[in-house]
Amino acid sequence: xxxxxAIEVKGLSKHFSVPVKAEGxxxxxKSLFYREYKSVKAVEKISFRIExxxxxxxxxxxxxxxxxxxxxxxxxxxxxNGVVKVLGYNPTDRKPAFQKQISMVMGxxxxxxxxxxxxxxxxxxxxxFNIPTHEYKQTLDELVALLxxxxxxxxxxxxxxxxxxxxxxLIAALLHRPKVLFLDEPTIGLDVVTQKKVREFLKKINRExxxxxxxxxxxxEDVQAVCPRVIMINRGAKLYDGTIDNLIKTYATEKYLQVxxxxxxxxxxxxxIGRVVEYExxxxxxxxxxxxxxxxxxxxxxxxxxxxxxxxxxxxxDIIVKHFSK
Amino acid sequence: MKYWQTFLLSxxxxxxxxxxxxxxxxxxxxxxxVMIIMWxxxxxxxxxVGGYARGDFIVYFLFMTLGWYIVGGSFSRExxxxxxxxxxxxxxxxxxxxxxxxxxxxxxxxxxxxxxSLPLFLGVLYLLRGYLSWQMFTGPWWQxxxxxxxxxxxxxxxxxxxxxxxxxxxxxxxxxxxxxxLLNFFGGVLAPISLLPMVVQKMSVYTPFRYIFYEPVAIxxxxxxxxxxxxxxQVLYIVVVYVVYKLVWKQGLHKYEGNxx
Numbered sequence: 001x002x003x004x005x006a007i008e009v010k011g012l013s014k015h016f017s018v019p020v021k022a023e024g025x026x027x028x029x030k031s032l033f034y035r036e037y038k039s040v041k042a043v044e045k046i047s048f049r050i051e052x053x054x055x056x057x058x059x060x061x062x063x064x065x066x067x068x069x070x071x072x073x074x075x076x077x078x079x080x081n082g083v084v085k086v087l088g089y090n091p092t093d094r095k096p097a098f099q100k101q102i103s104m105v106m107g108x109x110x111x112x113x114x115x116x117x118x119x120x121x122x123x124x125x126x127x128x129f130n131i132p133t134h135e136y137k138q139t140l141d142e143l144v145a146l147l148x149x150x151x152x153x154x155x156x157x158x159x160x161x162x163x164x165x166x167x168x169x170l171i172a173a174l175l176h177r178p179k180v181l182f183l184d185e186p187t188i189g190l191d192v193v194t195q196k197k198v199r200e201f202l203k204k205i206n207r208e209x210x211x212x213x214x215x216x217x218x219x220x221e222d223v224q225a226v227c228p229r230v231i232m233i234n235r236g237a238k239l240y241d242g243t244i245d246n247l248i249k250t251y252a253t254e255k256y257l258q259v260x261x262x263x264x265x266x267x268x269x270x271x272x273i274g275r276v277v278e279y280e281x282x283x284x285x286x287x288x289x290x291x292x293x294x295x296x297x298x299x300x301x302x303x304x305x306x307x308x309x310x311x312x313x314x315x316x317x318d319i320i321v322k323h324f325s326k
Numbered sequence: 327m328k329y330w331q332t333f334l335l336s337x338x339x340x341x342x343x344x345x346x347x348x349x350x351x352x353x354x355x356x357x358x359x360v361m362i363i364m365w366x367x368x369x370x371x372x373x374x375v376g377g378y379a380r381g382d383f384i385v386y387f388l389f390m391t392l393g394w395y396i397v398g399g400s401f402s403r404e405x406x407x408x409x410x411x412x413x414x415x416x417x418x419x420x421x422x423x424x425x426x427x428x429x430x431x432x433x434x435x436x437x438x439x440x441x442x443s444l445p446l447f448l449g450v451l452y453l454l455r456g457y458l459s460w461q462m463f464t465g466p467w468w469q470x471x472x473x474x475x476x477x478x479x480x481x482x483x484x485x486x487x488x489x490x491x492x493x494x495x496x497x498x499x500x501x502x503x504x505x506x507x508l509l510n511f512f513g514g515v516l517a518p519i520s521l522l523p524m525v526v527q528k529m530s531v532y533t534p535f536r537y538i539f540y541e542p543v544a545i546x547x548x549x550x551x552x553x554x555x556x557x558x559x560q561v562l563y564i565v566v567v568y569v570v571y572k573l574v575w576k577q578g579l580h581k582y583e584g585n586x587x
Contacts, residue, residue, distance in 0.1 A: 016583060076418045076584045096421035104419050111416055115339045124335060127328035128422045 005085075006180055006212040007050040007073060012082035013236075014043040014068050042068040044236040045082070050214065052179070055206045057223030057230040057244065058216040061317045065236040066216040067106075070182050073214070074104045086180060100129055103178035105186055110165065111172045112157045118168040119153050122175060129176035136175065143171045146201055163194035170198070174205065181205075183215040187222055199225045220313050224248070234320050248290075251319045255293040257286045259300060260308040273300060277318075282307075287314070328422060329430045336434030351442055354394075358387040359450075361516070376521040381457035382547065386518055388447060389543050394515075395440040397478040397539055401428040402505075405489025406498035409578070412585050425486045425575075464548030469557065473542040476560035481538045483567040490571070493578030508533070514540030520549065534563045 020036045021027055043065040050056050060066045071077040072084055075091030075098070084091055089098040112121045126136045144150055147167045152160060160168065166186065173181065183202070187195040203226055205211050217223050223230055224244055232240040232247070240247060257274070261282045270276050273296055274288035288296040297309060340347060365383040369375055378386070405428050408414045417424040451458065488501045495501075510516045512526070513535035519527055530536040537560045544550040 071415070071584050074419055076415050077582070078580055094418060099419060099421050102419065104416075106415065113335060113339070115342060116335060120335055120338070124328065124331045127331045128420050 004052040005049055006052040006054070006087060007048075007214065008083075008085040009049070009069075009073070010047050010083045012043060012046045012069065012072060012084060013041070013080045014065075014072060014077060015080045016040045016042055041236050043072070043079075043233075046233065046236075046238050047082075048231055048238070048241055050212060052212055053206070053210045054229065055202070055213045055227045056215070057227030058214055058233070059218070059220065059223055059230050060216075060233040061218055061320060064218075064234045066233060067184055068236075069233070070104070070184055070214065070216055074102060074182050075099075100176060101179045102182070103173040103176070103180075104182040104184065105169055105173045106184045110157075110169055112165065112168055114158050115156055117154045117156055118149075118160075118172070121157075121172055125172055125175050131176055135177075139175055139177060140171070143174055146204060147171065147197070163190050166190060166194070166198065170201065174209075174211075177209060178211065180212045180214070183213065185217055186215065187217070187219065195222070196225075202226050218317075220252075220315070224313070232320075239320070247319075251323050252314045253290055254287040254314050255290050256312040256314060257288055257293065257297055257300065258310040258312055259284050259286065259304075259306055262305040262307050265304055329426055332427055332430040333434050333437075336431040337438065340435055340438045347438060347442055350439060351446065354391060354439065354443065355446060358391040361387045365517075376518070377549070378518060378521065379457075381454075381459065381462060384451075384454050384457055385462055385547060386543060388450060389546065390515060390539060392440065392443070392447060393474065393477075393539050393543055395436045395443065396474055397481050397542070399429075399432045399436060399481070399485065400502065401432040401482075402485040402487075402489035402498060402502050404428040404431070405486065406492035406502075409489070409492035409582070410496060414582065415584050418579075425489070428489070429482055429486075462548075463546055465545040465550075465553065469553045470542060470546045473545050473553070473557055473560065476557065476564060477538045477542050480534060480560060480564050480567060483564065483571050484534065484538075487567070487571050487574055490574045490578050493574075493581045509535050509538060512536055513538050514543070518544075518549070534567065537563055 016039070017037045018040050019031070020038050021031050046065075046069060058066050058070065068077065072079050073086055073091060075086075075094050078092050087098065087101055089095060091098065091102075111125070112118055113124075122136075122140060125131070126133075131139075144153065147170065149164065149167050149171070152164050152168070157165060157168065170186070186202075187198055190198065199222065202213060202215070206213050206226075213226075215223065215227060228243060230240070230242070230244050230247055231238060240251075254275075256277065261284070264281055265284070267276055267279050270279075270284060270286055274286040276284060277287050278285035286296075286300075293311060297311060300306060301309065362384055365375070365378075365387075366380060369380060369383075373379055374382075405425060408417070408424055408428070414424055417427065484505060488498055488505055491498050491501055511522075512519070512530040512533045514530075519530050519536055519540055522530075530540075537556065541550060541556045541560065545553045545556065550556050
């Protein structure tokens with residue numbers, strides 16, 4: 001891996017001013033003349049460095065400050081405090097030379113034109129980023145083959161499924177071969193097969209194009225599959241920065257067994273197997289030690305009549321609640 | 327080239343929605359026809375009012391409508407929407423400006439509308455040919471073309487400022503409506519300014535509104551005594567409004583919270 005720094009963040013903060021309004025009609029009338037504001041600390045003094053070619057997962061529950069941080073790194077938002085350097089640039093200067101080296105995919109926002117086929121938007125991107133024709137053709141062919149979307153390129157975007165649209169979005173974001181790629185919840189709403197394909201694709205472009213990737217997600221599976229390193233934040237503050245293996249070893253010491261029984265089993269009996277996290281009649285979620293999860297699953301299957309058993313990773317929110325909430 | 331491509335893509339979209347275009351054409355034709363009929367009624371037995379004969383009214387309102395397709399528009403609403411719902415985010419990531427994109431997108435719509443309304447426009451001119459003569463168009467073509475171009479730049483900059491107000495207010499439509507109202511009144515859209523009360527005429531000289539639609543049409547019809555001065559004032563307004571736009575946009579981006587994705 002190269003030693004060059006792609007992203008450097010020091011003491012980064014973002015505070016938003018949010019209007020406060022009490023309930024009721026009287027308060028609404030009062031707010032016409034006088035409005036109170038409170039400061040919300042979306043991101044508070046975060047620092048980290050990401051080397052060129054690294055793939056980093058940015059983890060945290062909803063509202064943790066992931067997207068806000070990403071927006072400051074890409075130049076959408078001005079920080080309230082702190083310093084950001086991406087590829088040596090100050091992102092909010094929005095210099096074309098910087099913009100031509102980055103890209104961002106936001107789960108719900110798109111670059112494609114709703115009424116037109118994706119290829120039309122690609123041609124526009126070719127002009128926006130001044131991509132030479134031969135390079136454009138080569139990159140497009142590569143990306144289309146990697147994601148297997150040859151058939152849908154000439155279909156108007158409004159007729160595509162969410163998964164197909166996300167694949168086309170990824171192509172639009174990568175046509176100019178950015179050095180840094182920001183991905184905000186790229187697999188949200190996608191089916192399992194497409195999620196897997198997108199993850200594989202990201203690993204491949206990181207390997208082959210040496211793209212630095214920063215990926216936000218609140219699914220640990222997403223990050224576990226692609227990012228060797230994770231940065232975990234909650235309520236705007238950094239909680240953990242290190243390898244995913246270490247995070248799992250240190251904090252994700254349990255796995256969840258989601259079981260559907262044929263008949264309702266008394267809670268006390270299940271407590272003997274592990275910590276009961278959810279208990280809804282015949283559906284139960286039991287937390288068991290990671291090292292013994294297979295044995296515990298086998299024990300459940302042999303002791304009770306089980307309709308379905310699903311072994312799941314512990315939820316990120318649970319790690320935060322268990323280990324980082326003070 | 328990127329904005330030319332935007333223009334072409336937008337054209338392709340408008341070709342898909344032909345019914346919308348026809349409806350807009352009908353709506354767009356009604357206003358000048360109502361104004362012409364109204365002024366014919368006011369004229370009654372007289373041959374002219376304030377230097378405007380029947381033929382002048384026909385040409386004035388038809389050209390005002392055509393001028394709208396070249397100069398006018400309403401893309402402030404699209405800018406406002408993009409700021410409000412966070413669509414601006416993607417433009418801040420690329421060397422591609424939201425305001426210019428909205429401008430060229432609307433320009434495509436205007437070009438199609440203009441092309442579609444031309445036969446109708448020529449038809450009306452033919453039917454009313456008895457009132458018209460070529461001598462009505464006395465303005466030098468380069469002055470008319472330049473004034474039209476400057477008018478459209480001034481209009482676009484004002485639309486850009488109104489759209490940028492979305493950084494501070496949730497809904498910009500009251501500002502857009504107010505702009506439209508002032509254009510109707512001081513800009514000669516409802517009636518030629520020289521027919522309005524003297525106080526309005528005097529006030530209009532100190533607003534940018536008369537330099538958007540009115541001056542190009544007045545120059546074309548030879549109703550502007552000092553066309554070069556009017557063009558220079560247009561340039562001056564463009565400089566002032568451009569500086570204001572840059573300041574508003576810059577401040578707005580500092581205020582922007584990028585909500586919605």
